[in-house]
Amino acid sequence: MTDRSVAVKAAAEPDFLQFNDLACEAVGGKVIFATDEWFAPAANLLKREPPEFIASAFTEFGKWMDGWETRRKRIAGHDWCIIQLGVPGQIFGFDVDTSFFTGNHSPYVSIQAACLDQKPTLTLEGDRTGMAATDSQLAAVATLGSEAWPELVGVSKLQPGYSDSCHNYFKITCDQRVTHLRLNMFPDGGISRLRVYGVGQRDWSSVSAHQNVDLVALTNGGVCLGYSDAHFGHPRNMISLGRAANMADGWETARRLDRPKKLKADHKGILQVPGSEWAVFRLGHVGVISSVEVDTNHFKGNFPDSCRIEACYLTPEEETRCIRTRWNSGKWQVLLPPQKLRPHHIHLYGEAELKLSQPISHIRLVITPDGGVSRLRLWGRPTSTNQQQIPASKL
Template sequence: MAAEPDFLQLNDLACESVGGKRPAPQFIASAFTEFGKWMDGWETRRKRTAGHDWCIIELGVPGQIYGIDLDTSFFTGNHAPFASIQAACLEHPPAFTLEGDRTGMAASDAQLAAITKLVSEAWPELVGVSQLSPGYSNCCHNHFKVNFQQRVTHLRLNMYPDGGLARLRVYGVGQRDWSSVPPTQDVDLVALTNGGVCLGYSDAHFGHPRNMIGPGRADNMADGWETARRLDRPQILEVDQRGILQVPGWEWAVFRLGHHGIISSVEVDTNHFKGNFPDSCRIEACTLTPEEEAQCIRTKWISGNWQLLLPPQKLRPHHRHHYSQTVLALSRPVSHVRVIIAPDGGISRLRLWGRPTAAPTQQNRPASKL
């Protein structure tokens, strides 16, 4: 079985929390509508006119795209046999209205007129015309690595000539126009929408750490980071004078901030984690060049010059924890953070509020221990 591509660890720029659909596709054998079999995805009619089917998609988070997953799950006799993807960066797209539910119908004349102004058929390609596998469980994920350096806001998904697709996953890193951010404004430097991205972690058995930087509060436990229970937990647990468990192991996740900055406050939210929240957490930070970051990724983050940002804190279940600047132990600009929980458990959201700063030069960077 082929190894999964590395880009699957990045953010889904079209996920449910930013307007897309997150859950895995499902199949209900008895589900039918007036238009035919209900399928969990996009399925077009069997085409009986010239051309091919296509749609325009606005990303929930504009950014740089590194990979695509065209998932044909359950489309086994009706999947799109071929597809391609084009892209554009539209800062001011023309007004467009979906005009209600048009299931079973083609786009209206007004919709087509609005889309014509985009000249989308001439957009550059992210994925050329490629054959897709049918929606059986062992081949439904059609992965495509993307080498496109520009910021993307919209996609054109073409299927040739017709058929069905269950999910479109767009993996990349958000990009924000930081020139529009006032220098006195605090922003969440690690937010998905501001360009934050998870680069590594120790365990993600029940939920990926990238969920922690998603918009809003988590809908449920699945919309957070949750690890398996560590097997090195002592048989009899003991605590220190602060009530923090004394355990030999911990779990961690590393994030690159969307922008270098000075972090002035931290929020750790255990919303929905009532019997499986971590006992404690701490946060470390550092400044890395792109070359140093690449080395850390290669070594699975066993190296680095981490400094304490948030000292160990006892956590509570289903609670929004706020830590002000008076609690934090670091006041210089940083580019990366490592969230450490002990011994294990789940966090729904992480917010790192601060002000963006220019990237430090070699002269004023702390000495590296890489």
């Protein structure tokens, strides 16, 4: 329960981290049951913000911790909780983060999963610190039969919460849609965050061919498949729900070092610079785009000068090749020509500005020269051509 050690150079991160966190509270994820929450409530597992440590913070139950921490178990059994995903979908990997739990982390963990037809009526309300599951809650959760759910992660050892060991990554192979998880701690202890990386899966059979849908939204199955730079914020943030909470909730790159010493602009006011940054997304469904929204909310002194959007239709095999070549594909066509951007502003582009009217499956947002974008929306109509899901993490 002390400050973490000085960071050392981390090993290469797994590729599934580019996917969306399907369990985050920001997309509706919630803990609906926990056996024990004495020191810190299980709801903390799903916070969007990274965990923090405050040395002087204590509650009447003991040391305040920014995670889920159970009491030292003195009865038979082990601690576990049930998590309802905010976005049901296909999972490719987990990050079980033990940050700051250095003498009190859970020694072992396992994760089970299920796809439930109906949401359970279980709920946990308010601050649960100092509480444990009641007999009635235990009886209610028993009806789910969660102890028999298939394992995605078998019983595995966790490393303590120092900066060079806190991220416990588990890459999995699961072709099934998942709605709920059971996180097991053996036997007790603390975990700071659970990140559930995957791709949302929507039932498109109920969507009319004439209905406009945000085809790149994470709730509709949109996913980031590559990018040039994500120094201050990952591109996947742009397809999250609602407007961004702050700059950290968007995509922001480092400042490019190849900028001219003296900047010049063309007749439209767009800067003429040699470099740019990009991010590629696969749409949740093939479709025809009718309007685009580029939101620079919160980016007031660090917004891009301009942006353009390219698009294409790719087969699964073509997508695989593009990922391997970092998206140097010759199939890109201009969907939205270069547009001058403004700070802290929602930019809307309709059919008058868009140049493509055929179905597309992938888009590339290009910003010049660098900067931040908080949200990207691509409104359009899904076409009848279904797109096969390809897990880029396996390529």
